[in-house]
Amino acid sequence: MTTVSPASRLTGGLLFAAALCAGITVANIYLAQPIIGPIAAVFGTSPQAASIVVTAGMLGYSAGLLLVIPLGDSVDRRKMVGGLSALTALLLLGGAAAPSLPALALFVGLAAATTVVPQILIPLVAQLAEPAQRGTAMSWVQAGLLTGIMVSRVISGQLAGLLGWRWVFVVAAALTLIVGLWTMRAIPADGARGAVNYGALLRSLPGYLRSEPVLRRACLRHAGIFAAFNAVWTTLALVLTAAPHGLTVGEAGLVGLLGLLSAALAPMTGKLVDRRGPRVVAGLGLLVLTVAIVLLATGANSLVLLLIGIAAVPIGMQTSQAANQNAALTVNPAAGGRLNTIYMLATFLAGALGSTVGSFAYGIYGWLGVCAAALIFLALSALGLRRVAR
Known part of the structure; x- marks a missing residue:
C-alpha cells in the first residue's frame, strides 16, 4: 500500500500539469483518424487499407490499459509517467519515419499502448485529493482529456495540410516528451510501496x-x-x-x-x-x-x-x-x-x-x-x- 504524506497532497501546479499532460497524450490515439487520406496517397493504397493505422492505435491502447495501467499500483508513478512519455515520443518519431504502411501501423499501435499516461494520472489525482474535493480534482484532468480528444482531430488535419502527415507525428512526439517530463517533475515520489508481483496484479x-x-x-x-x-x-x-x-x-x-x-x-x-x-x-x-x-x-x-x-x-x-x-x-x-x-x-x-x-x-x-x-x-x-x- 502507498502512504501519502501531507506534503504529497494535491497541489494546483500538479493538477494543472496532469490536465495538460492528459490532453496532450490522449491526442496521440486519434492523430491518424483525419489523415488517413494523405497516408494512403503516400503509400499508394486505398483509404480503407490505410485505416489499419487507426485500428492499430485502438488495439494498442486497449493493450496498454490491460497490461500497463495495473503497474501504477506497484511501480513509482513518477517514474512511470516520465518513462512512458519518453518511450511514446520515440515511437511517434518512428511512425514519422515509417517506410511502409505496416511499419506505420506497428509504431502507432505501440505508441498508443504506452500513451496511457492519463489513466495513471487520474487515479493519482484521486488519491492525492481530499475526499470532499476528489470529484472536482478528477474532473479537471478529465476536462484536459476531453479537450485533447476533441481538438486533436482538427489540429492533426490542419497540420497535415500545411506540412504533411509525417510532421503530425513529429510535433506530437515533441509535445508528449516536453509535457510528460514536466508533469513527472510535478508528481511527488510514491516512496516505499509494497512489492506486488506483476502476474499477481493482473490475476487480481x-x-x-x-x-x-x-x-x-x-x-x-x-x-x-x-x-x-x-x-x-x-x-x-x-x-x-x-x-x-x-x-x-x-x-x-x-x-x-x-x-x-x-x-x-x-x-x-x-x-x-x-x-x-x-x-x-x-x-x-x-x-x-x-x-x-x-x-x-x-x-x-x-x-x-x-x-x-x-x-x-x-x-x-x-x-x-x-x-x-x-x-x-x-x-x-x-x-x-x-x-x-x-x-x-x-x-x-x-x-x-x-x-x-x-x-x-x-x-x-x-x-x-x-x-x-x-x-x-x-x-x-x-x-x-x-x-x-x-
Missing part, C-alpha cells in the same frame, strides 16, 4: 470485478453511455454531409468542436459529484444524453436541433464519466490502477461495440436507426443506477 483484476458491486455498477453505467456516445459520434459526419444539411467534410469536423463545451463544464460537474454523490450525477448524465439523442433523431431534418444535440451529447457523456469513474476509483484508492484498468477496459470495449453497431445501423436504417441503437445502449446503462445492497 477479475477478483475486484466479482467482489465489488459498486465497481460493477459504475462499469455498466458508463459502458452503456460510451457505447451510445460512439454510435452517434462515429456516424455524425455522415449525417452532416448528407442531404438535407450538405456540410463539407471540413465544416463537419469543426462542428465536433461543440464538444468543448463539455470540457468547460467538467469542473462544475466534479463539484456536483462531491456534493450529491456519483449515483445521482450519473443519473443526471444519463438524462442529458437521452434528451440529446432524441434531439439528434429530430435533427435529421433540422440543422438547429442537430447542433443542439451535438453540443449536449458530450455534456451527458462527460457528466457520466465524472460520476462513474469517481465511484469506481473510490472503491479502494490504493488499488486505483487496477480499478481504473477494469473501468476503462469496460468503457473502451463498449465504445468499440457502439461504433460498430452505429456504423451498421446507419448503413441499414439510416440516422434514425443509429439514434434508436443509442437509446437501447442507454437503457442498458440505466440498469446500473440501482442501489447497491449494503
